[in-house]
Amino acid sequence: MKVSFLILNAYGMGGTIRATFDLATELSDRHEVEVISVFQHADRPFLPLGPKVRLRSLVDLRAGAKVRWPYRKRAERLSQEPSALIHPEERAYTSFTAWSDDVLRRELGRLRTDVLVTTRAGLNIMAARYARRKVITIGQEHLHFEAHKPGIFEEIRQWYPKLDAVVTLTEADERDYRRMLERTGTEVFTIGNGLAGGPRPRSKQENRIILAAGRLVPVKGYDRLLKAFARVAEVRPDWRLRIYGEGRVSDKLVKLAVKLRLHNNVTFMGPTGDIEGELAKASIHAVSSRFEGFGMTIIEAFACGVPVVSFDCPRGPREIITPGHDGLLVPPDDVDAFAEGLLRMIDNEEERRRMAANALKTAREYDISMIADRWEDAFSELVS
Amino acid sequence: METHREVVPTGVRRAVTSRVEDDDTLRIEWPGPDDGGIVLRHAETGEEHPGVELAGLAVGTWTVCKHGTPVVTDDPGFSLDGLVAYAATPRRKEVRAVRSSQGILTVVVREVEPYVEVTRVGPEDGVIAVEGIIAYGEPVAGERPAGFTAVARKGPQVTGAGTASGRHFSGTVPIGPMAEGQTRQRVFWDLFAEVGGVRLELAARLDDVEGKKARVRFPAQRAGQVRVRPYFTDTDSLAVACTIEGENT
Numbered sequence: 001m002k003v004s005f006l007i008l009n010a011y012g013m014g015g016t017i018r019a020t021f022d023l024a025t026e027l028s029d030r031h032e033v034e035v036i037s038v039f040q041h042a043d044r045p046f047l048p049l050g051p052k053v054r055l056r057s058l059v060d061l062r063a064g065a066k067v068r069w070p071y072r073k074r075a076e077r078l079s080q081e082p083s084a085l086i087h088p089e090e091r092a093y094t095s096f097t098a099w100s101d102d103v104l105r106r107e108l109g110r111l112r113t114d115v116l117v118t119t120r121a122g123l124n125i126m127a128a129r130y131a132r133r134k135v136i137t138i139g140q141e142h143l144h145f146e147a148h149k150p151g152i153f154e155e156i157r158q159w160y161p162k163l164d165a166v167v168t169l170t171e172a173d174e175r176d177y178r179r180m181l182e183r184t185g186t187e188v189f190t191i192g193n194g195l196a197g198g199p200r201p202r203s204k205q206e207n208r209i210i211l212a213a214g215r216l217v218p219v220k221g222y223d224r225l226l227k228a229f230a231r232v233a234e235v236r237p238d239w240r241l242r243i244y245g246e247g248r249v250s251d252k253l254v255k256l257a258v259k260l261r262l263h264n265n266v267t268f269m270g271p272t273g274d275i276e277g278e279l280a281k282a283s284i285h286a287v288s289s290r291f292e293g294f295g296m297t298i299i300e301a302f303a304c305g306v307p308v309v310s311f312d313c314p315r316g317p318r319e320i321i322t323p324g325h326d327g328l329l330v331p332p333d334d335v336d337a338f339a340e341g342l343l344r345m346i347d348n349e350e351e352r353r354r355m356a357a358n359a360l361k362t363a364r365e366y367d368i369s370m371i372a373d374r375w376e377d378a379f380s381e382l383v384s
Numbered sequence: 385m386e387t388h389r390e391v392v393p394t395g396v397r398r399a400v401t402s403r404v405e406d407d408d409t410l411r412i413e414w415p416g417p418d419d420g421g422i423v424l425r426h427a428e429t430g431e432e433h434p435g436v437e438l439a440g441l442a443v444g445t446w447t448v449c450k451h452g453t454p455v456v457t458d459d460p461g462f463s464l465d466g467l468v469a470y471a472a473t474p475r476r477k478e479v480r481a482v483r484s485s486q487g488i489l490t491v492v493v494r495e496v497e498p499y500v501e502v503t504r505v506g507p508e509d510g511v512i513a514v515e516g517i518i519a520y521g522e523p524v525a526g527e528r529p530a531g532f533t534a535v536a537r538k539g540p541q542v543t544g545a546g547t548a549s550g551r552h553f554s555g556t557v558p559i560g561p562m563a564e565g566q567t568r569q570r571v572f573w574d575l576f577a578e579v580g581g582v583r584l585e586l587a588a589r590l591d592d593v594e595g596k597k598a599r600v601r602f603p604a605q606r607a608g609q610v611r612v613r614p615y616f617t618d619t620d621s622l623a624v625a626c627t628i629e630g631e632n633t
Contacts, residue, residue, distance in 0.1 A: 207464050268601075
């Protein structure tokens with residue numbers, strides 16, 4: 001079977017790219033697999049991709065890139081014009097141009113493959129509109145159902161029924177898409193992201209460190225984490241909070257930490273290339289997000305033997321964490337409850353160690369080979 | 385956040401624990417029986433050192449190998465409490481086990497001087513209060529007064545007061561005299577403890593956090609027109625910046 005993944009830009013870094021690469025790599029032991037990147041701005045991908053996966057791009061953005069005859073003039077002209085096929089509310093709209101519309105439509109019209117997996121709303125819609133009928137089209141949704149703005153949502157409603165299947169990250173999203181796709185013949189599957197890379201460093205639960213990681217943006221709720229942690233530090237001043245990542249609210253958070261007088265307890269660690277190594281030094285992973293589309297960091301923490309305290313925010317955490325077993329879920333937006341959750345983890349070391357051991361077991365369910373099996377099941381169901 | 389994938393081949397035996405003990409031996413625990421064969425290789429010079437006795441190793445990073453291949457470990461290599469305990473022994477060289485981002489076990493050797501490891505900074509009520517523990521130096525018997533001074537770079541010095549008890553040090557220095565008469569836009573002050581007649585630097589190094597200057601931010605106090613803020617320097621030493629507040633700040 002030949003499986004093609006279509007992705008916006010395979011040469012950057014980000015959750016979707018990583019998930020796609022890991023899955024493509026795993027599937028390449030079983031099938032002929034290619035990743036098609038709409039754009040290419042670097043010579044090589046930043047993230048690792050298995051050697052058996054073919055990678056190619058459609059629009060070359062590198063300096064000095066040449067367009068094949070007879071398209072050169074056309075490319076020059078259309079590259080200056082905005083995209084007409086991608087909805088302006090698609091989050092990556094500004095990346096697309098009339099030229100990428102042109103290239104993409106041509107590619108989809110001639111792509112000979114058995115399964116085409118597209119990885120974001122704009123590309124899902126393009127596949128629904130222009131992929132050859134013989135190709136099984138699967139639109140993957142890394143965003144949650146309600147994250148789409150009304151305009152693009154109308155297009156989703158109009159075009160997703162032409163896809164063979166939609167794959168969501170959470171069961172909550174599966175329910176929403178099922179409702180939308182009722183009586184259309186489009187299947188909906190939930191398949192989470194898989195954890196690749198084999199064995200991992202493991203926490204010995206010996207450092208009084210709480211770790212949080214992710215971009216420093218409002219949705220991650222680090223302001224609330226700092227407030228909750230301030231209560232923790234009052235009673236457990238020997239515990240420390242390490243926040244990894246960078247982002248636009250970085251200054252604000254540093255100021256808040258100063259205001260809360262957390263200077264002896266909080267460290268803004270910046271970005272890391274080895275989050276697993278850092279997790280292994282910690283004892284608790286804190287997820288303070290207002291929204292978490294899936295929650296890959298929860299699984300990464302589990303895989304390093306670190307239990308999680310998380311807000312019960314939509315949508316991922318509650319589908320991954322079993323409260324009291326491998327982590328704790330606290331009511332969303334309740335800073336006091338979050339502080340209590342952290343203190344429970346801190347003060348009940350035996351319970352924490354038990355949860356850490358369970359977390360390792362939970363992580364195994366997300367092993368990339370298990371996730372690839374579920375994709376294969378979906379493929380077979382769609383083929384028959 | 386992206387992770388750095390380990391590049392080691394699968395199927396390789398991985399160390400469960402890899403720590404440097406107080407007596408500078410490397411303790412490696414394996415899932416099965418240990419068949420020895422540990423050799424350390426200096427990353428720069430290529431010099432080889434057989435065995436797990438680490439005393440006398442040259443400064444630098446050593447890759448730990450077993451039967452010719454680098455040891456892969458699942459242990460971050462240290463605990464914060466372990467680093468504090470290790471620093472209780474007077475030493476001139478510090479040896480740490482460190483797991484690289486590729487999962488390889490390395491041993492890092494550094495020269496050290498006795499200093500005070502800062503555990504707590506309290507910039508409030510017109511003073512800068514510091515608590516810490518003596519690292520790599522001799523502890524004091526009983527409790528006794530200790531010196532605590534702030535020394536302006538190319539400038540005067542302000543005397544505070546401190547106490548040392550065993551490994552513990554605490555001290556305060558008033559910010560008023562530091563700010564008084566400041567004419568330059570910005571003056572930097574280094575802090576020192578004096579325990580048993582020995583001048584000790586104040587710093588925060590018994591952890592794995594690099595570049596604390598950008599990672600830790602202390603609250604500022606005001607003394608007249610001067611904003612007084614402790615900070616960590618490029619070498620993770622504790623210092624104080626006094627800045628005259630004006631239209632340009």
